[in-house]
Amino acid sequence: IVPKVHLAREAEKLSAAKKDLDVMILEGEKNHEELKDQLSKLETSEKGLSEKYDVAKHKETERNVRALREARAKATEAIIRLKKTTEGDSFQVENIKKVLEEKREAKEKVKRLKVENNVIEVLRHSLRDVVQPVMRKNNVLRVSKAFQDFYQELSNDSIDYAALDDEGTIDITRNGEPSPVNSLSGGETTCAALALRLAICSSLTRNQLLLLDEPTIHLDELYRTKLKDFLGSHSFEQLVVVTHDNTFDSLPAKIFRVEKRRGRSVVSPLQIGGV
Known part of the structure; x- marks a missing residue:
């Protein structure tokens, strides 16, 4: 209970x-009741929205959105390219700065070189106006003495004087009378030219390399023999003779023959005393 x-x-x-x-x-x-009222309002609003909804406009809006997205993507790509271009431009700017700096340094160097060149010009003029005349005179004296010795050895004529004047012109005196070069015979002219060349070679060069091209032109047999004996009695560091004359066959250490065969020049060594 x-x-x-x-x-x-x-x-x-x-x-x-x-x-x-x-x-x-x-x-x-x-x-x-409140929810019912809200539902009624939503239904009314939905009905109004449905009446206002435009399918074509909605599609157009979608197209515009897609176009804007594509434009945005392109703009992004363009920005990326511009950034890369800017980086490249920055690199070029640095290179241009370097080039400008190099040009500035080059200009400074040119200025210094101009100053140095002016000094050199002063020295050159001094050398030309003061030193060269003295050197020229001394060299002419040395060559002149050697020329007289060589010419007397090569020439058959008895001469009073054979030398070079201050201008380097050949001056020959025979029997008290001057003998201009243009009055000499062909053989005498060749002897004078050879004597002058030998004088220059022996007086003004360290390495006595003597090159003679057809030295027996205008020389008779006596002159050719004297020239051969002369070259054989003097020691040159190197003597090269180009000639069609076999007078020198017994003189050199080596002989090379040059002849044309089928339109081509052929060089062949010969034995000393060979043909």
């Missing part, structure tokens, strides 16, 4: 719970 007191308490709890439920039901009904 449940006590009455306990039942009364349970009844009170149930009554309180019922009241709470009633309140909740009222609030639920109120919320339901």
Whole structure:
């Protein structure tokens, strides 16, 4: 048997719970009405939006969006290219700066060279006006003495004087009378030319390399023999003779024959004393 007191308490709890439920039901009904009203408004709004919706405009908007996205992508690519170009331009600017600096240094160098060149010009003029005349005179004296000795050895004529004047012109005196070069015979002229060449070679050069091209032209047999004996009695570091004359066959250490065969020049060594 449940006590009455306990039942009364349970009844009170149930009554309180019922009241709470009633309140909740009222609030639920109120919320339901509000939701119903909102739903009605949404349906009305949806209907209005459906009436206003333009499919063509929507598609056009989508196309515009796609076009804008493509334009944005192209703009991004262009920016990337511009950045690369800017980097390249920066590199070129640095190179241009280097070139300009090199040009500036070159200009400074040119200025220094001009100053040095002016000094050299002063020295050159001094050399030409002061030193060269002295050197020329001394060289002419040396060559003149050697020329007289060589000419007397090569020539058959008895001469009083054979030398060079201050201008380097051949001056020959025979029997007290001057003998201009243009008055000499062909053989005498050749002897004078050979004597002058030998004098220059022996007086003004360190390496006595003597090149003679057809030295026996205008020389008779006596002069050719004297020239051969003369060359054989003087020691030259190197003597090269180009000739069609076999007078010198017994003189050189080596002989080379040059002859034309079938339109080509052929060089062949010969034995000393050979043909």
